[in-house]
Amino acid sequence: MSFFLRLSRTLLVVVLSSLAALISSCAAPSASALEAGDIVLQVSPAEQEIDLAPSQTYTGSFTVENVGREAFTFTLSAHPYQVSGPDYTPVFTTETAYTTLSTWLSFDQNNLDLAPGPSAGVTYHVHVPADVPGGCQYAAIIVETRDADDTAAMRIVSQIAVLLYAHVSGEQRLAGSLLDQQLPNVLLGSSFTSVATVENTGNLDFDLIHTLTVTDFFTGRTVVNQSTANPDGTHAGFAEQVVLPATTRTSTLTWSGAPALGLFRAHQTLSFLDQAYDLEQVVFLCPVWLVGLLAVFVLLLIVWLILRFRRHCQARRDRLA
């Protein structure tokens, strides 16, 4: 009996051990890529305006927060910042006379570990050369985390740019000109858009304020003003945009809630530096299919009138005959 008891106990241990091994091998974590919410990087303020002077050392700061589930290490690097084209596509690699700021930057620490929850204050220093000319300078401090899973095929590197807009004292020139402004005249189903293009010919950036006011032609009721918002959250009647030196900027205001048919009076204003411009236009909105129907109607009317006239002439000839 004791033999069978020992045998049973031994078999039980063997079975339990095997079961435990099986469970542990199934539960062994398999490598998996990071999921949304794992590495979440937050920076504030992500845009700063600073005033500099030659030979000055300026110290600034911003905050980096880990709002994800996983700890990460972030690194800091300085890059030039410029824009390209009238749509102001950001460029972080082009070096110009206005992007040398990136070479003046240094950091107390170039990398920091950050656990989920707390935030880290980042200090940067700008060492302004003595011989720098006055005007604007632009740079981006890139905050980067590379804590991607090495086993994933598509590893993600997350970056946030802190944009620096610096005004260096010295010879500063504010200059700009309006290149073009447009309001629609007749809209056959296309969007109600006002456009203005401004050029900065100085060495300092300036703000362009672009407004659009639309009133009903017959009633005078205002349907769009500076506080009007489109369904997507954009402003239909107001835009304030910066124009960087040696660039051309196109500002566009779109009224996406315009009706399909109507007659309106549109008034556009532009102001930058000490210049102000006004443009007013009567705008007729009509769907293209209605124009087609009206064209068919007019054509039929003409044909009918011609046929009627010919019948009338024929009847007269018959009477005279």
Place this chain on the structure above:
Amino acid sequence: MEHFIKKALVATGLLAAALVTLLPLSSYAADSATTTVTVNVAKVIRLDAASGGDTINLVANQVSTGNISAQVYSTMPYTISLSAAKPALQHTTSATYSIPASSNVTPGTNAWGIKKSGESNYTAISTTPIVFYDGTAATPAAGTTTNFEVGISLGGNLAAGTYSTDVTVLAAFSD
């Protein structure tokens, strides 16, 4: 003939009148009285980028797809730019084999690309950040997720195994 034309004329006129009545002619009116409120908006931007999965299993003679998602919370209009220090998908153990970044991702070619938000064609990623999404407004507090489809096609002469690269997702305020 004249009678027919007359009927057609009346029908066209009635049709135009009926369709005009169905048009949405009303538009929202701006407030007649406005109050100016000044609000200081904190300049905050948050990025949560993920590749959405371990690997993309490649199948011959078709474009295999994956996804890169970027959830951004931003208090100002922003852009999302993508780049890669090494744009080609590289075999993990052999430097000989790679899949180049290309906008021509079609079955029969070794290529991979990423679609910009709202576009149907692929864009070749490069070492320079390229704007793949341009947001014209700030996001709601929960953030906005933008998905970028990754497409990979096979043309042959590639060794079996895993091909990988690092894709950099850069979020920044737009001017």
